[in-house]
Amino acid sequence: MAVQDGHVPARRIAGGNRQHRRDAAGAVPWPLRVAAATGWRFLVVLVMVGAIAWVLGHLATVTVPIGIALLLSALFAPLVDRLVRWHVPRALATILAIIVGFAVLGGVLTLVITTVAASLPQLQNQLAASLANINDWLRNGPLHLSHAQLQQLLDNAVKAVQGNTSELTGRVLSTAATVGGVLTEILLTLFVLIFFLYSGSQVWSFLLRIVPAASRESVDVAGRRGFASLVSYVRATVAVACVDAICIGIGIWLVGVPLAVPLAALIFIGAFVPIIGAVIAGAVAVLVALVANGFLAAIIVLAVVIAVMQLESHVLQPFLLGRAVRLHPLAVVVGIALGLEIAGVVGALLVVPILAVAKSAIGSLLHDPRLDPGGIDPLRPRSARTGTGQPEEKGEPE
Template identity: 55%
Template sequence: MSGSGKPPADDVRDVVPRILRVAAAIGWRFLVVVAALYVVGTVTGYLAGLVVPVAIALLLAALLAPGVDQFAGLGVPRGLATALVLVGGLVILGGVLTFVVVTFVNGIPGLVSQLSQSVDTATKWLTDGPLHLSDNQIREASARFMATLTENQSDITTGALTTAATVGEVLTQTLLVLFTLIFFLYDGPRIWQFLIRAAPDRVRTRVDVAGRRGLAALVSYVRATSAVAVVDAVGIGIGLAVLGVPLAIPLAALVFLGAFIPIIGAVVAGSVAILIALVANGVVAGLVVAGIVIAVMQLESHVLQPLLLGRAVKLHPLAVVLAITGGLLVGGIAGALLSVPLLAVLNSGIRSLLSEADEHVDPADVHASEPEESAPDEPGLDTEVGPKP
């Protein structure tokens, strides 16, 4: 005992079991990390109207920036290169959307007619089939349905007004995405150099290399996902067109957009295609479309993801599923869309920071168009989705 009456620190450590001391040390550090993540998540959710457009602009910049760099490398001024790539992308996107919308509008009357025939067929089956329902019972069910709609008319109206407000927010955020994208493409390198000034001088080069590795992973992810989305859309679209399913092209476009949300998006879009085929063309066509969707999903899971996404993001399938689920719970559709690219960027950046091979790498030698190849044996969530190419 010391003169102050308190036991020495060594005596206290001897009294407390080592496993309890280790557990306490890990526990309070874990609580600090959880608290920090909670604060970051809360702030991000509060600023979702700002964070999501900037994140989407970053994804689009990862897709378009290599084109701007190629034009700039040919001697084209960067401002003109940005304008060429951006206008070209908008023209292509606008043309595709216009074609899809016009096709969808033109196909609605035929779909309504086929839906009416399907309702008549279902009604006939209910009356003449094994259920033997009477016309009065069917009319009563229809009357109850209409009464339910009437009773909830105010809720439906409120939902329509909310949707209108949401459309206004979407338009505003779309303008923010476009505005941010312009500056990411034109002034991206200088913006990045400004951001890394926050890092201490002794580690600034390592942070620069890690950030460029993360950007390379993001570029590879966007390219690979685009390729997978095109294959999914073409495969399912051809199947729908051959079967004569209405709105085949808009449904293929929906599959293309849904494929950017890994695993979940393509399944949901394919389910919509199956439902329309079932309603418009009957049970047999619905089953055939279901088989086509399953075949395309198997092609994506066992061929495209190992060859493309596996090389691009170097993430284990379990990590992808958990990231999507967590993003969906936290941020809805936007969270599911952004969770995997965020995880890919963090995984690549952290691997670079931990890699001894990147200690002496010149940041100028790290190109966004090249996938990260350093530190292949570093531990982490870097098990590829399939064999290494």
């Protein structure tokens, strides 16, 4: 096309601009282009995750009870399903499962409280003897502290406590003020749990209605597999917690450490927070053994705790959890840290199940988007991984 009156056609200008952009893009090294493209996508995902975490943290009074109810429903749903197969009405099966669960919890709490009350005088005497031994070591050991120096240390500790009396009182009053909030959250958890157990499938069907029809089946499959992973995780965690509590509890009892039952209960609870919970519970057991029975008993308890943890990490977890729920230790530790930051101890308790569900659901969306949801039973974790009703591989527990 000829140039008239010194004007260049717009089409030629646009073509020149496109050629210039291609030349400029070609001048950028390929690794840098890949890094830039990956970087902004990573930032977008990071911002989305941060926004979701921020919302969940600010709505913790609602999201935490729902998360706990979902966790408990994964524990109780197989029992409810079994009762329904025995021709028990679903409403009655739901009530029976909840009653059994709370009866077991109440029995364990009663046993722990009575054991602590019975062992408290003995522990106080042993603590006094241990403090006397520590005092003797400080005076006659390598430090050679005088009586005046020990008294000065004690006076400083008393002054520190007295100086923070107002802060401690404020925290106590704040804790008392939150009792009503805790009771409200417990009632909300129970309410949501009842509906999850009684009509969980209807709740899930209702949520699927907001998903576009073209993606509904894929999301349904991902959700079913995610809940199957949650069921598998809860089963395995309860089994691991029982083994940890029984083995370490027997070891503590054989050594003669007081409060063996409460310490076993603490170890059971700590097992629900992977890695960190077991370490903290084991450290408490070793500390009690050190105070009550001396250095040798503490070393023996430490050896028992380490042996049981090795059994858990190398035998129990790989066998019980399997590939569908297995998470990298770095992801677990970072997730627990984020959970503590967002929602405290409850956040640390819930974050690993959330990661397990997310891993299974996202993997289903990426690799198996066209399976039939009707062939997946979320209460049978192994069959849910294939969608065919057949186990994925031998050796993994149902």
